[in-house]
Amino acid sequence: MYRYDQYDQQIVNERVAQYRDQVRRRLSGELAEEEFIPLRLQNGLYMQIHAYMLRIAVPYGLLSAKQMRMFSHIARKYDRGYGHFTTRQNIQFNWLGLEDTPDILADLASVEMHAIQTSGNCIRNITSDEFAGVAVDEVVDPRPYAEILRQWSTFHPEFAYLPRKFKIAITGAKEDRAAISMHDIGLSVVKNAQGDVGFRVLVGGGLGRTPIIGSVLCEFLPWRYMMTYIESIVRVYNQHGRRDNKYKARIKILVKALGIEEFKRQVEADWCDLKDGAGTLTIEEVNRVSSYFTAPDYEKLTANEPSLDSFKAENKAFANWLQRNVKPHRIPGYAIVVLSLKKSDVAPGDASAEQMEVAADLADRFSFGELRITHKQNLVLADVKQSDLITLWKIAAANGIASPNIGLLTDMISCPGAEFCTLANARSIPLAQLIAERFDSIDFQHDIGEIELNISGCVNACGHNHMGNIGITGVEKKDHDEWYQVSLGGSKGNNSSIGKIIGPSFTFIQVPEVIDRLLQVYLRERIEAERFIDTVRRLGLNPFKEQVYATAIEAEPEEKTEASLFKPAQYSVPFYSPRF
Numbered sequence: 001m002y003r004y005d006q007y008d009q010q011i012v013n014e015r016v017a018q019y020r021d022q023v024r025r026r027l028s029g030e031l032a033e034e035e036f037i038p039l040r041l042q043n044g045l046y047m048q049i050h051a052y053m054l055r056i057a058v059p060y061g062l063l064s065a066k067q068m069r070m071f072s073h074i075a076r077k078y079d080r081g082y083g084h085f086t087t088r089q090n091i092q093f094n095w096l097g098l099e100d101t102p103d104i105l106a107d108l109a110s111v112e113m114h115a116i117q118t119s120g121n122c123i124r125n126i127t128s129d130e131f132a133g134v135a136v137d138e139v140v141d142p143r144p145y146a147e148i149l150r151q152w153s154t155f156h157p158e159f160a161y162l163p164r165k166f167k168i169a170i171t172g173a174k175e176d177r178a179a180i181s182m183h184d185i186g187l188s189v190v191k192n193a194q195g196d197v198g199f200r201v202l203v204g205g206g207l208g209r210t211p212i213i214g215s216v217l218c219e220f221l222p223w224r225y226m227m228t229y230i231e232s233i234v235r236v237y238n239q240h241g242r243r244d245n246k247y248k249a250r251i252k253i254l255v256k257a258l259g260i261e262e263f264k265r266q267v268e269a270d271w272c273d274l275k276d277g278a279g280t281l282t283i284e285e286v287n288r289v290s291s292y293f294t295a296p297d298y299e300k301l302t303a304n305e306p307s308l309d310s311f312k313a314e315n316k317a318f319a320n321w322l323q324r325n326v327k328p329h330r331i332p333g334y335a336i337v338v339l340s341l342k343k344s345d346v347a348p349g350d351a352s353a354e355q356m357e358v359a360a361d362l363a364d365r366f367s368f369g370e371l372r373i374t375h376k377q378n379l380v381l382a383d384v385k386q387s388d389l390i391t392l393w394k395i396a397a398a399n400g401i402a403s404p405n406i407g408l409l410t411d412m413i414s415c416p417g418a419e420f421c422t423l424a425n426a427r428s429i430p431l432a433q434l435i436a437e438r439f440d441s442i443d444f445q446h447d448i449g450e451i452e453l454n455i456s457g458c459v460n461a462c463g464h465n466h467m468g469n470i471g472i473t474g475v476e477k478k479d480h481d482e483w484y485q486v487s488l489g490g491s492k493g494n495n496s497s498i499g500k501i502i503g504p505s506f507t508f509i510q511v512p513e514v515i516d517r518l519l520q521v522y523l524r525e526r527i528e529a530e531r532f533i534d535t536v537r538r539l540g541l542n543p544f545k546e547q548v549y550a551t552a553i554e555a556e557p558e559e560k561t562e563a564s565l566f567k568p569a570q571y572s573v574p575f576y577s578p579r580f
Contacts (some may be wrong), residue, residue, distance in 0.1 A: 001062050001145050001370060002292045004112040011155070012109045015116060019043050020102035027099060044115030045101055046523060048420045052096045055118040056108060060128035060146040060170075061089030061373040063113075065360040068371055070111045072356035078104055083356065085341060085349045087165075087413060087464055089127050089373040090118060094420055101460065113580035116154065121162045123153040123234070127169045129177045130374040133293060134382045136330050140189040140197055142172035144290040145226060148281070152227050152580065159234055163241030164249035167206075174494075179375055181205050181214045181496040182467060184228060184237075184251045190220065197223045203263070204255030207461035211498045212252045215260040217267065223286070228279040232271040236263070296368040296383055301333020305386035305555070313393045320442060321393055335386050337367075339379040339396055340403040340411065344436035347429040348414040349377030351401075358399045366392050375464075376413060408445040409453055410436045413464055417457030417474065418482075424457030426474025426482040431455060431511060438512040448519060451532040467492045469533045470518060471499040472511060482508045488518070488544055489536045497537075510553045517547045 004012070022039045025031040031039075040046075044055040056071075071091055075083050078100045079093045086092055096104070108114055117124060128146045129135065149168060153159065159166070171178040180186025186202035186275030199221040205214030221229055237251045240258075255263050264351035271304045313321035327336040339359060342348050351359070359379055363371045372380035379401070384392060396402035398472040405411045412435065415421070417428025432455055439445060454468030458476075465471035483505040506514055519532075521544050526535045536544070 001064060002289070003060070009112070012112075012116075014558075015114065016102065016105045016109050019105060023098060023102050037104065038120075040101075041119045042116070043101075043105065044118035045096075045098075046119060047422075048094065048416075049418075050420065051094065052098055052101065053092055053094045053420065054101060054104060054115055055086070055090055055092045056113060056115050057118050058090050058113075058373055059150050060126055060132070060143060060577075061130050062143070063371055063373070064111075065363040065369045067111045067113055068356050068360040068363065070107060070113070072353040072360070074104055074107065075353040075356065075563075077141045082350050082352045084347065084416065085194075085200060085351060085373050085377050085379070087375050087377060087462070088125055088301070089130070089375065090125055091373070092416075092474075094416070102358075119165075121164050123156065123159055123162075123166045123168065123178065126150050126153070127167070127178060127183075127375070129173055130372040130380050131177060131327065131336055131382065132172065133295070134329050134331070134334075134336055134550045135173050135175075135177075136328050137174040138172055138330065139174065139191055141171040141290075141293060142178075143190050143293045144286060145172075145187070145189060145223075146170050147289050147292070148227065148285070149230070152231075154398045159238060162234070162238055163243050164246060166237075166251070168230070176493050176496075177375075179464075179467065179492040179496075182207055182211075182464070182492065183214065185233060186214050189223075192220055199223065199226060199571055204252040204260070206250050206252040207464060207466045208250070209247055209459050210250075210252065211461065211466040212266065213496050213498065214252075215255060217260065217264055220312065224274065224281045224382070225275060225280060228274040229271055231279060232267045232274055235270050236266045240266075244468045260525065265509075279337055298331050298383070299385070301331075301385065301387075303332040305333070305389070306387060308389060311390055315395070318390065318393055320446065321397075321402055322389070323446075324406045324408065325402070325405045326389065329383070333386055335384050335389060337381040337384045337389070337392060338374065338406045339381065340405055341378050341401065342405055342411050342436070343400060343403055344410065344433055344440050346400075347416075348412050348432050352381075355401055358395065362392060362395060376406075376411060377442055378411070404442060405445060405449050406450075409439050409448055409451050410445060412436070413452075413454040413468070415456050415463035417455075420455060421462075423460055424474060425459075426457050426475045426484060427508065428455045428457040428463060428474065429449075429519075430510060431472065431484070434508075435512050435515060438516070448522070449529070449531060453515070454490070464492075466490050466498050467496070468499060469536065470515060475505055477505075483512050484508070486511070486514055486518075486548075489533070489542055491533050500541060502541055502547060508551070513553045514548055518544050521547045539545040 026036045046053045080095045084092045126146045126149050133141045167183045169178040169180045169183040170186045170187040170243045182205045188200040201218040202214035203217040325338045367381035367383045414428045414432040418424040452469045454465045455472045456463035456465040457474040465473045467490045473485045477483045485505045487499030491497045
């Protein structure tokens, strides 16, 4: 993985010193809060409902065991013993005191990490495929290009104050695991018929209030023009993107307003001045950065480990884990392992300090000291010998990170919601827990098969609700009760789609029953091994809507006569509080 050079380290150290002085002045009263806000946001620090939240950058989701142990240290010393891994392949700490944040950034700098550009109207953390470098379907390893983009975008003076935040994702595999179509710029590293490396460039994707799938801007961009072409895209956006209305400030609105052909014309007109300039990549620079991502010292192993067959025949829990959490590796005898951070009694994406230490230990022992963070808020050990899978599973299971549910119903994405976020209209975490408890049977989940359930507490869609096969969104109501819209048909990957709302919204306690009714239709109508999303696409929304709205949804058994589908149910669900 990439290691800081003297310039990286100097920049980060100087930023820590600068920020430490800014905090000192804020605490002394020299800086008013309105003056301090843009300064703290430049360093990833948000003020939430209960305390400050710090978002730490994990470039393209890749980190070392040493860095994971630093997260564990921060969780113990400065937070409440846990951290929250996000859909942007970052980590957040939710219970920080302002006076501690300079020390946290200094601790991060000691392991080559920071929180720069994890907030604000700038180019955010570059994200990528969590299986980059090891996936069997990979065409080109995207990590060197992701690192080049990280270096280019960090502190870029022209893009320090964009109309709105800006997100770039890159993949190099046949299957898009980086959700590039929902980003401001999505890049797919490809090869043409002659074997030349280039990029398929998407632009104008995004979720939030106006969910849009990105449009193809360039089918094949030669690799040497990656930075100059992207720079022209951002320059056009920076010049013409709206700053008078933050809800219409993202590049997707500009692309939609201009049309993709006019937007492309303006980009390529600007690119004429940059195309062969100083930003043009050289093979020497690509090779220099690529040298940080060389393959580890793999052993020559047989393709299949015979000991696994007998053990999984005797142990159903291991067999389930092997089926769902272990993925094929490009090197014979190795496997990719996904450590699940999805248990019914814990917020999706949360990991305790102890679990982070265990993950770091597993990385050191079994995976060349590296880990990945996924868009689904889980962790990955990318290079595990098949012969080590049984031992690894036992350790992971003993520490609560081996739920055999990757890609299943309880492998939910959830934003922090109203427990933490000032923007949220409704609770996300308790709803995710309620759903997980309702459908906790792993046998039932395996029977349902592959399905994506995404929850957001508001229209900002941090939980990617629009891309969920089933999407749940907290909506604002005049009566201030919690209501949730349900959508169907969303999907990420090569065949991305935006989910469609099925009808009027539901109360908190009704949502699990709604999901149950949706699943009833699927189980009744699916054809053989058809996935949930494929059944939805084949049937359309009507059969699902009819099942959901056919009869009133009961809130509690003792309230059968009073329950009404569109009347708030009377319920008592405890406010999410295990961390308080």
